[in-house]
Amino acid sequence: MNTSSNQSSIAGVMGLPNAAARTKTVFDHLHEWVITVDHKRLGLMYIMYGLLFFVVAGIEASLIRIQLAVPNNHFLPPRVFNELFTMHGTTMVFLVGMPLIFGFANYLVPLMIGARDLAFPRLNAFGFWLSVFGGLLLYFSVVGGMGMTGAGSMPDVGWFAYAPLTSPAFSRGHSTDYWTIGVLVGGLGSIATAVNIITTIVCLRCKGMTLMKMPLLAWLNLVMCGMVLIAIGPLTAAQIMLLLDRFLGAHFFDTQAGGSAVLWQHFFWIFGHPEVYVLILPGFAFASEIIPVFSRKAIFGYPAMVGATVAIAFVSLGVWAHHMFTVGMTPVGNTFFAISTMLVGVPTGIKIFNWIGTMWGGKIRFDTPMLFCVAFLVQFLIAGLTGIMLSVVPFDWQLNSSYFVVAHFHFVLVGALLFTIFGAIYYWFPKATGRLLSERLGKWHFWLFLIGFHVTFDTMHIPGILGMPRRIYTYEAGRGWSSLNMICTVGVAIQALGIMFFVGNVLWSLFKGKRAGNDPWDAWTLEWSTTSPPPEYNFAEPPVVKSRRPLWDLKHPTDPDWKYE
Amino acid sequence: MCRHQKCQCHDDFARETGGDRLILHRVIIPSWKLLTLVFILAAFCAAAATPVDPSLVPSIFAPESIPAHSISELSHFVLAVTGGIFLVVFGLIAYAAIRFRRRANDDGREPAQVYGSNPVEVAWTVVPLLIVLVLALATARVIHEIQDAPRPAAALDVQVIGHQWWWEIRYPKLGIVTANELHVLISDERKRAPTFLELRSADVVHSFWVPRLAGKTQLVPNRVNQMWIEPTHTGRFFGQCGDYCGTEHAKMLLRVYVHTPEDFERWVNQQKSTATNDPTVAAGRLVFERTACVNCHVVNGTVGDGRFGPDLTHLMGRETLGAGALKNSPENLHAWIENPGQFKPGVLMPAMNLSTPELDQLVAYLTTLK
Numbered sequence: 001m002n003t004s005s006n007q008s009s010i011a012g013v014m015g016l017p018n019a020a021a022r023t024k025t026v027f028d029h030l031h032e033w034v035i036t037v038d039h040k041r042l043g044l045m046y047i048m049y050g051l052l053f054f055v056v057a058g059i060e061a062s063l064i065r066i067q068l069a070v071p072n073n074h075f076l077p078p079r080v081f082n083e084l085f086t087m088h089g090t091t092m093v094f095l096v097g098m099p100l101i102f103g104f105a106n107y108l109v110p111l112m113i114g115a116r117d118l119a120f121p122r123l124n125a126f127g128f129w130l131s132v133f134g135g136l137l138l139y140f141s142v143v144g145g146m147g148m149t150g151a152g153s154m155p156d157v158g159w160f161a162y163a164p165l166t167s168p169a170f171s172r173g174h175s176t177d178y179w180t181i182g183v184l185v186g187g188l189g190s191i192a193t194a195v196n197i198i199t200t201i202v203c204l205r206c207k208g209m210t211l212m213k214m215p216l217l218a219w220l221n222l223v224m225c226g227m228v229l230i231a232i233g234p235l236t237a238a239q240i241m242l243l244l245d246r247f248l249g250a251h252f253f254d255t256q257a258g259g260s261a262v263l264w265q266h267f268f269w270i271f272g273h274p275e276v277y278v279l280i281l282p283g284f285a286f287a288s289e290i291i292p293v294f295s296r297k298a299i300f301g302y303p304a305m306v307g308a309t310v311a312i313a314f315v316s317l318g319v320w321a322h323h324m325f326t327v328g329m330t331p332v333g334n335t336f337f338a339i340s341t342m343l344v345g346v347p348t349g350i351k352i353f354n355w356i357g358t359m360w361g362g363k364i365r366f367d368t369p370m371l372f373c374v375a376f377l378v379q380f381l382i383a384g385l386t387g388i389m390l391s392v393v394p395f396d397w398q399l400n401s402s403y404f405v406v407a408h409f410h411f412v413l414v415g416a417l418l419f420t421i422f423g424a425i426y427y428w429f430p431k432a433t434g435r436l437l438s439e440r441l442g443k444w445h446f447w448l449f450l451i452g453f454h455v456t457f458d459t460m461h462i463p464g465i466l467g468m469p470r471r472i473y474t475y476e477a478g479r480g481w482s483s484l485n486m487i488c489t490v491g492v493a494i495q496a497l498g499i500m501f502f503v504g505n506v507l508w509s510l511f512k513g514k515r516a517g518n519d520p521w522d523a524w525t526l527e528w529s530t531t532s533p534p535p536e537y538n539f540a541e542p543p544v545v546k547s548r549r550p551l552w553d554l555k556h557p558t559d560p561d562w563k564y565e
Numbered sequence: 566m567c568r569h570q571k572c573q574c575h576d577d578f579a580r581e582t583g584g585d586r587l588i589l590h591r592v593i594i595p596s597w598k599l600l601t602l603v604f605i606l607a608a609f610c611a612a613a614a615t616p617v618d619p620s621l622v623p624s625i626f627a628p629e630s631i632p633a634h635s636i637s638e639l640s641h642f643v644l645a646v647t648g649g650i651f652l653v654v655f656g657l658i659a660y661a662a663i664r665f666r667r668r669a670n671d672d673g674r675e676p677a678q679v680y681g682s683n684p685v686e687v688a689w690t691v692v693p694l695l696i697v698l699v700l701a702l703a704t705a706r707v708i709h710e711i712q713d714a715p716r717p718a719a720a721l722d723v724q725v726i727g728h729q730w731w732w733e734i735r736y737p738k739l740g741i742v743t744a745n746e747l748h749v750l751i752s753d754e755r756k757r758a759p760t761f762l763e764l765r766s767a768d769v770v771h772s773f774w775v776p777r778l779a780g781k782t783q784l785v786p787n788r789v790n791q792m793w794i795e796p797t798h799t800g801r802f803f804g805q806c807g808d809y810c811g812t813e814h815a816k817m818l819l820r821v822y823v824h825t826p827e828d829f830e831r832w833v834n835q836q837k838s839t840a841t842n843d844p845t846v847a848a849g850r851l852v853f854e855r856t857a858c859v860n861c862h863v864v865n866g867t868v869g870d871g872r873f874g875p876d877l878t879h880l881m882g883r884e885t886l887g888a889g890a891l892k893n894s895p896e897n898l899h900a901w902i903e904n905p906g907q908f909k910p911g912v913l914m915p916a917m918n919l920s921t922p923e924l925d926q927l928v929a930y931l932t933t934l935k
Contacts, residue, residue: 170768394639
């Protein structure tokens with residue numbers, strides 16, 4: 001009594017409204033988001049964090065493309081160009097890709113398996129904030145990277161930071177330290193979240209949901225998180241070794257003192273290759289949910305899809321040295337990694353065929369999420385085929401580290417992953433906000449981005465074939481690369497326009513979008529059975545399922561799925 | 566198409582009435598398509614306006630050396646296989662998307678639910694496995710062909726040492742040291758003369774890549790790598806460092822000159838000769854010997870014995886300065902020594918801060934080093 005009157009009088013003195021009477025201020029809302037342990041809010045924060053850095057890294061990419069638009073350009077000094085491609089790569093992988101996929105996993109996995117939250121909500125918040133601090137540390141290098149020597153600001157060692165370019169002799173100042181620590185801290189956040197999602201999927205599935213009755217999205221995220229646990233370890237170890245080299249005079253990668261440059265390559269790629277699959281599996285997950293709903297058919301060959309996922313994960317742990325075909329491995333080593341790499345194509349092919357099988361005989365609705373997924377199928381097909389080319393070791397001796405490789409992995413990470421992420425945003429936005437994104441703006445976004453993407457990245461294969469290495473800040477006229485580079489840059493402008501439509505769409509629809517209701521797509525998984533947005537507890541009653549498509553069973557009581565599965 | 570007809574109407578109407586607004590309306594709808602087209606056309610026009618000499622394009626599909634030929638052939642095979650796969654699978658996707666789209670007169674009923682089919686799944690597992698088998702065998706064959714190639718006794722031995730950001734090139738058996746421009750012999754079937762390269766690095770990881778002669782191989786510090794080329798045509802071939810190696814990675818260019826045996830012998834003899842010692846430029850030589858030049862550069866017969874920078878004994882025999890940063894001419898050499906950073910920002914050679922007479926003398930001396 002006494003205390004509360006004291007508080008209100010203090011509040012009165014400080015000009016704050018009376019506690020009892022006041023409504024929530026912006027700061028209250030902000031505070032709620034900061035302290036939240038709710039998987040949905042953390043999921044949305046992950047996604048917003050990823051999209052924010054997507055814009056930052058997109059601007060970095062645009063600057064890179066402007067510099068390369070014409071030969072002998074002086075738009076950017078070399079060091080700044082090198083900083084930009086380093087930050088673009090690091091940001092897109094660690095601060096855009098990872099947060100986006102973990103954001104969706106956070107938001108969707110509990111809802112789709114009928115759980116109330118992740119298994120460890122506070123660990124979840126911890127993981128998210130670690131990722132945020134990782135990102136901030138990386139970007140703090142802009143002001144803090146100078147160090148005592150005054151050399152450099154942002155890291156300029158490339159996103160895979162080949163030793164010994166990262167050693168104190170070749171990278172003065174602290175920019176490389178911020179890169180190392182930023183990636184290290186973000187990686188620890190990823191491990192925390194991966195543990196959490198695995199535990200949730202293993203322990204918190206609703207009644208009736210056996211592993212083989214989970215939505216494919218849960219399966220793919222389960223496998224993805226397993227790979228995170230395996231892959232981030234070597235990266236963390238390598239980063240710690242690098243820090244020991246840089247601060248305590250260890251000589252793991254310090255070639256001037258007998259260290260090994262090749263060791264870093266092994267460590268980095270045994271992380272780096274599984275990491276590609278870590279990023280793309282959630283893309284598969286989105287496609288595996290969206291394509292069936294918009295084709296109005298159950299996913300074709302569910303057990304094969306699960307098997308293929310596990311196979312991809314397993315094989316992808318044994319392919320890392322295909323990034324190192326030019327390091328001078330023995331013929332036997334080269335052949336081994338060529339074959340293991342080609343083998344990844346088999347389960348991946350199964351997936352593509354099963355998605356086509358799902359569309360086959362359906363009644364396909366081409367709403368924006370589906371458009372993104374169909375484009376994903378074609379682009380992922382191309383990415384896979386250029387991947388096969390790169391697995392052919394002698395072909396790779398030519399293409400490795402050329403613009404062909406840049407085009408290839410942008411087909412994977414933009415053409416496949418980003419397209420499915422856009423599809424997923426259009427698909428689940430109504431669930432998270434209660435409002436649909438505008439279809440009209442969505443189609444503008446899709447077509448502009450699609451055209452821009454192809455203008456840029458289809459073209460980008462060719463300079464690689466014509467001998468243009470990646471990561472060069474300038475090139476001579478007359479090598480046959482000039483007009484191709486100009487076309488790539490024009491495509492980026494079109495993509496940027498598409499992204500503006502996306503941002504506009506999100507902002508407009510957030511306030512003015514059509515009300516979604518619980519189930520705007522007439523879908524079949526559990527998240528559509530609760531309100532949009534879902535209440536904090538997700539489900540009023542714990543759901544019970546009998547098949548992979550519980551809402552299909554509800555909607556078709558006379559012909560339920562569980563009779564056939 | 567309804568919208569198209571509407572536009573036609575507007576068009577007619579606009580023609581009759583001269584209504585600007587309607588014409589504008591008609592233009593806005595497809596404007597993004599137009600814009601894209603215009604951009605692409607503009608880019609192609611730009612391409613056409615700057616003619617490209619194909620002999621200067623370092624294309625991997627214009628091989629002029631035996632390993633590059635093997636790679637190119639294998640690559641064509643792989644392109645054919647993957648192109649075939651693309652056509653089939655893309656065709657399936659396109660067919661499914663068009664054939665099974667929901668029609669306007671849809672009855673609203675769900676299509677027949679199919680959950681999978683084991684025979685089909687097996688088929689699209691086994692067929693890709695067979696394709697992988699074929700590709701793996703073709704790959705293994707070419708790996709063996711290139712990596713296990715026997716070394717003829719007549720092979721030329723060259724050491725290539727990567728530096729930030731230039732190439733040190735040494736011919737240990739011939740006693741020649743040069744930089745950035747590799748001179749080799751043409752090979753023909755009667756007298757095979759491949760060049761075997763021993764690749765090392767003085768600092769960070771680089772990569773030796775001359776696309777028309779061979780695939781790339783890294784130069785890794787603390788490690789010795791091997792590769793070989795066997796050119797079948799004379800000429801000049803462009804390449805450059807293939808792995809990011811720091812600030813001036815872009816200006817670590819490489820030129821390979823393939824000579825007939827007679828030309829090569831002439832070049833060798835010229836390189837083996839001691840540096841010109843022209844008394845008329847003795848002042849410039851003195852500048853060279855008394856400044857920091859000698860810490861990084863070698864000129865035979867002078868006190869200059871540094872190895873951080875390129876050997877200058879036959880400097881004027883080279884086509885470029887600063888590993889391809891600029892053409893080699895007395896004027897450019899003058900500007901380069903004055904401030905190399907203006908051509909190659911970040912280059913490890915400092916601006917020498919010589920007085921103008923000293924600089925003139927030094928350039929006069931260096932231009933005699935043919």
